[in-house]
Every structure is written in structure tokens, then in C-alpha cells.
Amino acid sequence: MKVKIMSTKSRNYFLDNYKALLIILVVIGHFIEPCYSNTPFLMILKWIIFSFHMPAFIFISGYFSKKTMTFEKLIQKLVIPYLVYEMLYYLLYVFVIHKDTGLYLNRPKFSLWYLMALFFWRIATPYIKKIPGSIFVSITAGLLIGFSQLGNFFSIPRTLFFYPFFLAGYYFQESWFETVRKKWKFLASSLACVLLLFFGGVFAGSIQLTPWIFYGRYSYEDMGMTPGIGMLVRLGCYGISFLLVFTLCAVIPKKKHFFSVLGLRTMPIYLFHGLIYSVLKATPLLKQINTPLETLALLLFCVLLSFALASELPNRFVTWISSIPVSLPKPPKNLGLPPVFTFGKRNQAQP
Incomplete structure (x- = not known):
């Protein structure tokens, strides 16, 4: 079987570089969690x-989810890794940091909620995309889930809160990125207006907000807001997030750089940095960071850790886990299942 290798000219390094920036920010965002309230700089960084x-x-x-993936591949690429990494976190919590926990497969530990959410998004989108105005439907669902008290149960609150971004990416065309890059002044101006209105309204209403408003996990009640205020704040969050996502397109380089490899190997970084963070969080080290030098050292550590976790060994482990063969019995042909539920041959190549 011939393997098609993407050439340097055809590869979209813009998206690799964008993902490289994002994965570093994921690592930094987690590692500053215990100390972000210690200094104004870390507080602002956390918000951003x-x-x-x-x-x-x-x-x-x-x-990147436009192409149909068989149900077997979804199990192989998302469910099996989720179960394996849940077990790893459980063993770490119990035997290393001695944290009182259980193997709750319906309540993802740390950042593993993303794998569970991605599985549900891939399953649901073939249905949701048929609904007229599906983006607005998904935003409405994201607003309404703020009334619930489900907590981390199957990561439902975050799955619904973040789904509009997944769906927007699903509909987005490659040629539109260049259009967005050219419209950066308009987007930046719109972002400034939204931020002014958002924080102006917050200060005028004397509402106490925390970065929790962007987490998607907490209900309006958990964040101390009335349902009406909570929905308005969440709408503001959607506006800010979407504008920032597109405005940043103007500053992301389009050519290959030394850091582009991070965008190619986001999964090992995403999965393994949480194990290291969990160990350090169990010590007083991160909580005590409050000087400029300590802050700089922490940020540098996060960057170096990202590169270390993008090395060959972690990447091979993640690739191996997500390549475990899965073979499911084929359903009757007359069920009329959508493409996502088609069952391919064993070891079928990923589309």
C-alpha cells in the first residue's frame, strides 16, 4: 500500500504554528492555576x-474533523486512549500523590474531558449539521447548560459550552483563513468594542467575575450569577473568544519554524503535562510563586516541558495507544446509520 506523504509545500504550517502556540498556552494556563492570584501579571495572563x-x-x-471517520476509528483514536489515560491518572493520584479518588470513567480527570467531548462532537455533528442555523442552536444549548448542576458528569457542560467552536471549525474553509488575515483590523476593532462593552457592563453592574466564566464547566449559580446575568456574560464570552480566535490569525506565521513540531504533536503534550502538573500541584512549589524571577522561571519551564513532551518517546507512546486494533460486529445494513457509524475493515487507514 502506498503511503501519501504531504510535502513541505502543501503542508499548512500556519495551522501547525497556531496549534503550537495554543498547546504552550494550555500548559502555562494549567501550571499558573495555583498561583495566578499572587501577582497582577499572572492574573492578567490567566484571563488572556x-x-x-x-x-x-x-x-x-x-x-480537521471534516472527513468521515468510522465508528471503529473513533473508538480506536478516542475511547481507547481515554480509558488508558484515565487509568494512568488514577494510578498516579492513588499511589503517587495519595489523592482520595476513584476510577470514575463518567467523570474525566483533569484535561481528559477533551477526549470525551471530541468523541461526542464527532458522533453528533453528522446530525447537527442538518439542522438549519445549527451554529445558533449550539450557542443556545451552550447558554442553557449554564442552568444545570451536572458538574463534570460525562463532561456535558463543557461539551455543550465549547461545541459552537467545534462546529464553526467544521464549517470553516481553508480559503477563509486568508480572508480573516486581511480583515484583522476590523476584527481587532470589533474585539476592542466587545471588550469595552463587556467589562463596562461588568463594572457598571458591580459583578465579580473570575476566569471561571471561560471554563464552561460551572453553572451560573456556581459562579454567583443570576440566570439572566449569567447568560449575558456567557454571550460576551462567546463574542470575545470568537473574535480572539480569528484576530490572532493575523500574527501567526505561515512558514515552518523550529516550534512547528509542537503543533504536530499536541496530543502527547496535552496528555502528559497533566501528570507532571498533578505531582507538582500536590507540593507547595507552584502556590509559592510570586516574584518576577520565579514567574519567568515557571513560564520557561512550561515552554521547555512542551518541547520535551513533543519528543519521540512520548509521541510513540501516544501513537501506539491510539493504534490498538478495534474490531466491532457489523450492524444490519437496513439500519440506515449515518457515515460516522459505518464499520470499516480491521486496520482500515484513517481518512
Whole structure:
């Protein structure tokens, strides 16, 4: 079987570079969690990172999810890795940091919610895309889930909150990126207006907000907001996040750079940095960071850790886990299942 290798000229390094930036921000955003309230700089950095890093990551995931993947491949690429990494986190929590927890497969640990959400998004999108105005439907669902108290149960709140970004990426065409890059002044002006209105309204209403508003996990009640205020704040979050996702397109380089490899290997970085963070979080080290030198050292550590986790060994492990063969019994042909539920041959190549 011939393997098609993408040439340097045809590869979209713009998206690799965008993902490289995002994965570094994911690592930084987690590692500053215990200390972000210690200094104004870390507080501002926390707000900036969480206002767009996961929306942008999920938007790009949606963009790369256009091709149909068989149900067996979804199990192989998402469900099997989820189960394996859940077990790894469980063993780490229990035997290394001695955290009181259980193997709750319906409540993802740390960042593994993304794998669960991605599975549901890939399953649901063939149906959702047939609904007229599906983007607005998904935003409405993201607003309404803020009334629930589901917590981390099957990561439903975050799955619905972030789905509009996945769906937008799914619909997005490659040629539109250049259009967005050319419209950066308009997008930046719109972003400034939205930020002015958003924070002006917050200060006028004397509402106390935290970066939690961008997490998607917490209900309006959890964040101390009335349903009406909560929905308005969440709408503002959607506006800010979408504008930031597109405005940043103007500053992301389009050529290959030394950091482009991070965009190629986001999964090992995403999965393994949480294990290291969990160990350090169990110590007083991260909580005590409050000087400029300590802050600089932490940020440098996050960048170096990202490169270390993008090395060959972690990448091979992740690739091996997501390549475990899966063979499911074929359903009757008369069920009329959508393409996502087609069952390919064993070891069928990923589309």
C-alpha cells in the first residue's frame, strides 16, 4: 500500500504554528492555576489565556474533523486512549500523590474531558449539521447548560459550552483563513468594542467575575450569577473568544519554524503535562510563586516541558495507544446509520 506523504509545500504550517502556540498556552494556563492570584501579571495572563486558548484549539479540531471517520476509528483514536489515560491518572493520584479518588470513567480527570467531548462532537455533528442555523442552536444549548448542576458528569457542560467552536471549525474553509488575515483590523476593532462593552457592563453592574466564566464547566449559580446575568456574560464570552480566535490569525506565521513540531504533536503534550502538573500541584512549589524571577522561571519551564513532551518517546507512546486494533460486529445494513457509524475493515487507514 502506498503511503501519501504531504510535502513541505502543501503542508499548512500556519495551522501547525497556531496549534503550537495554543498547546504552550494550555500548559502555562494549567501550571499558573495555583498561583495566578499572587501577582497582577499572572492574573492578567490567566484571563488572556483562558479567553481563547481552548476555543481556538477546539475550533481547529473541528476544522480537521471534516472527513468521515468510522465508528471503529473513533473508538480506536478516542475511547481507547481515554480509558488508558484515565487509568494512568488514577494510578498516579492513588499511589503517587495519595489523592482520595476513584476510577470514575463518567467523570474525566483533569484535561481528559477533551477526549470525551471530541468523541461526542464527532458522533453528533453528522446530525447537527442538518439542522438549519445549527451554529445558533449550539450557542443556545451552550447558554442553557449554564442552568444545570451536572458538574463534570460525562463532561456535558463543557461539551455543550465549547461545541459552537467545534462546529464553526467544521464549517470553516481553508480559503477563509486568508480572508480573516486581511480583515484583522476590523476584527481587532470589533474585539476592542466587545471588550469595552463587556467589562463596562461588568463594572457598571458591580459583578465579580473570575476566569471561571471561560471554563464552561460551572453553572451560573456556581459562579454567583443570576440566570439572566449569567447568560449575558456567557454571550460576551462567546463574542470575545470568537473574535480572539480569528484576530490572532493575523500574527501567526505561515512558514515552518523550529516550534512547528509542537503543533504536530499536541496530543502527547496535552496528555502528559497533566501528570507532571498533578505531582507538582500536590507540593507547595507552584502556590509559592510570586516574584518576577520565579514567574519567568515557571513560564520557561512550561515552554521547555512542551518541547520535551513533543519528543519521540512520548509521541510513540501516544501513537501506539491510539493504534490498538478495534474490531466491532457489523450492524444490519437496513439500519440506515449515518457515515460516522459505518464499520470499516480491521486496520482500515484513517481518512
